[in-house]
Amino acid sequence: MRNPFYRLILIISFLINFCFPSGGSDGITAAEIIEHIRYLSSDHLKGRLPGTSGSKKAIRYIEKEWKASGVIPAGEKGYQQSFEFTSGISLSGYNRFKINETRKTFRVKQNFMPLGFSGTGLFNASVVFAGYGFGVEDSVAWNDYDDIDVAGKWALIFRGSPDGSQPHSAFADHMPLRKKYMTARDHNAAGVLFVNPYDDNDLEELLPLRFSSSASAGTIPAIHISQEIAQQLLPQNTTLKDLQEKLDNNRSSISFDLNVSISATIGLRTKKSRGTNILGFIPGDGSSDEIIIIGAHMDHLGYGGKGSGSLQPDKNAIHNGADDNASGIAGLIELAEKLANNPKPLKRDVLFVAFDAEEKGLLGSKHFVNNSVINLENVAAMLNMDMIGRLKDSSLTVG
Ligand SMILES: [Zn+2]
Secondary structure, three states: OOOHHHHHHHHHHHHHHHHOOOOOOOOOOHHHHHHHHHHHOOHHHOOOOOOOHHHHHHHHHHHHHHHHHOOEEOOOEOOEEEEEEEEEEEEOOOOEEEEOOOOEEEOEOOOEEEOOOOOOEEEEEEEEEEOOOOEEEOOOEEEOOOOOOOEOOEEEEEOOEOOEOOOOOOOHHHOOHHHHHHHHHHOOEOEEEEEOOOOOOOOOOOOOOOOOOOOOOOOOOEEEEOHHHHHHHOOOOOOHHHHHHHHHHHOOOOEEEEEEEEEEEEOEEEEEEEEEEEEEEEOOOOOOOOEEEEEEEOOOOOOEOOOOOOOOOOOEOOOOOHHHHHHHHHHHHHHHHHHHOOOOOOOOEEEEEEEOOOOOOOHHHHHHHHOOOOOHHHEEEEEEOOOOOOOEOOEOOOO
């Protein structure tokens, strides 16, 4: 069992015998499995990022295989069920930041940067300093909004915590910018201005604009501003350093009105991409209404990069995804072909689905469930194959 592909065949044979006892495992060979994985994970497909030419090649490959074997198309257009999703974000139009009292304006990317989940539009309000922006009432109690009315105002808050950005801090759950943003919004803040603590050199000076599929756009603005701007918002003889030292040493909130107002215009444009699920159908013998779904995701991370989920986000290189999840798709192709040529139909219908945009947040499977081509109430079981090409300690995880 030195060759992992033999293990893969063993797993697929196991699945066939387990799920379809009338089947048998003839007809699925190591050579076919290896051929599928080699092609799907080749540089030619450039990491199968949804919507790209590499992904389209993967789609055509699955379609060609299934068509040749008589797997019935079950998508909305042939085998395909396509959907639109937001895949990125960029600055759009005029992004402006101005301290009204001094009439000083600042430059986007240089002095300030909107966050990917920021609301857009023109926002004009006065500013309060709200410490670390905590509303913590669990292992520790620290509420930066207790002594200040932030309603209708910008909240200027530090990133991180009194323990820096240390992941084991008691404040770890309250450090994410999104969490601080939601806390400010819950206190009816008009917007949030994040600034780096003065002593944390590990933090980027200004966060790059990044889209997260798990965080939908907010209604109020969220802007990362430079320490230089933040300093100009503070009263004379007060420094960011003083404020942070006070917070960190006393470990309690100090919030106050800054008596200054800011107008900011934020313009962001989301980038749309198309994902495509591939659906193939094998009818049962008609004696049951039940359907078994067998799925695997076909997408991978493309060239990787920050926010892609890559294990090395600083490197841009083709992420081939042989195990994740060319292996599952190889299993899917072969199982469907095997069943399409099964002389005795199974009792239940079987729907095979190659899901797209799994790595973007299970988007293909979400679209499939919300726009199902079958009656989901009839689904008796769903079997998902993810990374079946490499076993740890020779154990197979089923669950
Ligand atoms: Zn996967």
